[in-house]
Amino acid sequence: MTTALAIRKKLSDEVRLKLEEMIREEVYPVGTALPSERDLMEMFGVGRPSIREALYALERMGLVKINTGERAKVTRPTPDHFLSSLAGVARQLLVRPEGVANFEQARLFLEEGCARHLAVHVTAEQIKAIEAALARNEAAIGKARAFAVTDVAFHRTLTEMVSNPIFVAVHDAFVDWLIGQRPLPARPEISNRESFEGHVAIVDAIRVRDPERAGRAMRDHLESAERKYRQSGP
Structure with missing residues (x-):
């Protein structure tokens, strides 16, 4: 990194931290616009x-x-923003020998907990859904x-019913990071029936x-599904 680029990076970090603090303290509330780039340049004494x-x-x-x-408008961050920032890291972890197994275990902990929670708190309307x-x-x-x-939709339905948006975002991330890597079964009738019986x-x-x-x-x-896809993999 050149000296000029390093200096610019340091200045942009300082501006980001100050604006982040101002947003957090609601100097600029959600829904409002930040000052124009020119006004921000004057405010912080830095270049565009x-x-x-x-x-x-x-x-x-x-x-x-x-x-x-x-002008940039202040928004409220969501769990999706946080997880999308981790997508690159997640894909790097997935290529490691133990990567997929670690993510499968994390998914298992999440969904097992959701199933236990629903067994205690589920409503009649939720059972219908x-x-x-x-x-x-x-x-x-x-x-x-x-x-x-429909398999993914079934699991998402259970996760949504816990009413925690972080769990839903994590579930969707696992689907994106894990399920997309799985091949479709060679004998779908048998494989699908086994998965359905698990549901x-x-x-x-x-x-x-x-x-x-x-x-x-x-x-x-989930352990049965993980074994099945591992055996069908390369």
């Missing part, structure tokens, strides 16, 4: 490149939204791509409000 680098960094953090020709997701999954048996879509066991346990059984059913299902 440093201001733009600071704004782009804030956008990656989910703190502002930048549209061409408009779970059963509807299960029915769509059953209808797709033998249609490899359709089954994969049935989970739903049955939630329906009778047995958290231990629900957690065990989810663990058995």
